Amino acid sequence: MIPTQGKKKWMQLPRDVVVGPDVIYDIKDVCDDLKLREGAFIVTGNNTKKIAGDVVFDLLDECGYEPAITVSKEASMAEVKKAAAQAQEANSKYLIGVGSGKSIDVAKLAATQLDLPFISVPTAASHDGIVSSRASIHDKGKKASIEVNAPMAVIADTHIISSAPYRLLAAGCGDIISNYTAVLDWELAHRLRNEPFSEYAAALSRMTAQILMDSPEAIKPDLESSVRIVVKALVSSGVAMSIAGSSRPASGSEHMFSHALDMVVPNSALHGEQCGVGTIMMMYLHGGDWKKIKECLEIIGAPTTAKELGIEDRYILEALLVAHEIRPERYTILGAGLTSEAAEKVARLTKVIS
Numbered sequence: 001m002i003p004t005q006g007k008k009k010w011m012q013l014p015r016d017v018v019v020g021p022d023v024i025y026d027i028k029d030v031c032d033d034l035k036l037r038e039g040a041f042i043v044t045g046n047n048t049k050k051i052a053g054d055v056v057f058d059l060l061d062e063c064g065y066e067p068a069i070t071v072s073k074e075a076s077m078a079e080v081k082k083a084a085a086q087a088q089e090a091n092s093k094y095l096i097g098v099g100s101g102k103s104i105d106v107a108k109l110a111a112t113q114l115d116l117p118f119i120s121v122p123t124a125a126s127h128d129g130i131v132s133s134r135a136s137i138h139d140k141g142k143k144a145s146i147e148v149n150a151p152m153a154v155i156a157d158t159h160i161i162s163s164a165p166y167r168l169l170a171a172g173c174g175d176i177i178s179n180y181t182a183v184l185d186w187e188l189a190h191r192l193r194n195e196p197f198s199e200y201a202a203a204l205s206r207m208t209a210q211i212l213m214d215s216p217e218a219i220k221p222d223l224e225s226s227v228r229i230v231v232k233a234l235v236s237s238g239v240a241m242s243i244a245g246s247s248r249p250a251s252g253s254e255h256m257f258s259h260a261l262d263m264v265v266p267n268s269a270l271h272g273e274q275c276g277v278g279t280i281m282m283m284y285l286h287g288g289d290w291k292k293i294k295e296c297l298e299i300i301g302a303p304t305t306a307k308e309l310g311i312e313d314r315y316i317l318e319a320l321l322v323a324h325e326i327r328p329e330r331y332t333i334l335g336a337g338l339t340s341e342a343a344e345k346v347a348r349l350t351k352v353i354s
């Protein structure tokens with residue numbers, strides 16, 4: 001993974017966080033509140049254009065805010081360049097990311113490059129990038145976690161999000177639960193490497209995961225209350241990253257494992273799903289209660305095995321062996337790397353592979 005960019009001197013948080021059913025229709029009010037009117041540039045995805053991108057376009061068009069729209073197919077630097085060039089061409093004044101992780105990340109980085117405000121309109125609660133001041137972008141065969149400006153506003157329509165495939169919501173839970181091992185890794189780096197540590201960011205991140213772990217049965221398909229719980233947790237997790245000025249409170253060894261999988265597997269699973277499975281194994285390495293993590297993910301209906309991820313066992317082992325190289329500057333329980341015997345042991349003992 002390409003090293004993250006330098007830390008901001010101040011903490012950036014969204015000004016407006018709007019969560020609830022049909023809040024997509026509040027887009028004009030939110031834009032007005034932020035003094036953003038003409039010149040919206042919408043970045044959306046192939047599926048999410050029909051679900052929400054066109055709705056945002058029409059709402060802003062109706063009030064004369066002259067929106068423009070583009071469809072982004074992947075979270076790559078090429079797509080960021082394309083979106084930024086189109087926004088410039090359209091003389092846009094602000095960007096809106098409408099959709100899943102990739103559309104939001106493309107819009108977030110393009111807005112930062114153009115020094116324009118950005119609004120996040122997630123259509124799924126699948127990861128904490130919906131609110132974070134980070135963008136995960138592929139460039140030259142590698143993934144970079146880049147520091148960007150935080151969204152000025154987040155509009156999470158729980159009606160739209162509850163209609164998304166349940167798999168996406170369960171993946172969001174995996175991304176939240178992964179905060180446990182991320183914080184353990186951070187504490188380890190603080191103790192062994194004297195790495196700067198924020199008690200406040202760590203406590204917020206841990207508490208966010210704890211809320212979910214305490215009542216995993218509250219997360220069910222087709223339940224708007226479940227979506228609310230997950231969206232709020234994702235917002236807290238994003239805020240923890242903003243406080244820390246890095247993704248440290250929400251991304252440790254389990255995320256390195258997920259990023260490694262993205263590199264070694266031709267068709268990897270969802271980010272949050274992989275992070276959830278990574279958390280089971282990294283918790284085992286930390287000597288913690290990995291069974292509780294597994295049980296909680298099972299109750300939620302998130303994958304806990306390679307088979308459920310749709311990934312062959314050999315790729316799990318391959319990813320475990322290279323995960324420590326993903327971000328060498330970030331010290332974690334993986335240390336200088338696992339031996340192949342240790343990798344096989346952790347994957348088998350936790351029943352991730354059979």
Ligand SMILES: NC(=O)C1=CN([C@@H]2O[C@H](COP(=O)(O)OP(=O)(O)OC[C@H]3O[C@@H](n4cnc5c(N)ncnc54)[C@H](OP(=O)(O)O)[C@@H]3O)[C@@H](O)[C@H]2O)C=CC1
Binds near residue numbers: 099102130132163271
């Ligand atoms: N910036 C950050 O801090 C973070 C960034 N990330 C990044 O986010 C990405 C993962 O995002 P994730 O959302 O999990 O996966 P994807 O962006 O790959 O989206 C998954 C799929 O879900 C579809 N989708 C989204 N919403 C709906 C809906 N309401 N109904 C039907 N389909 C829908 C998308 O359609 P469509 O084709 O329209 O997009 C897409 O095909 C990764 O690139 C990851 O690195 C992850 C964590 C944090």
Ligand SMILES: O=C(CO)COP(=O)(O)O
Binds near residue numbers: 129136145250
């Ligand atoms: O996914 C994230 C937090 O959940 C962002 O972390 P990365 O810095 O590893 O991309």
Ligand SMILES: [Zn+2]
Binds near residue numbers: 127250255
């Ligand atoms: Zn994540």
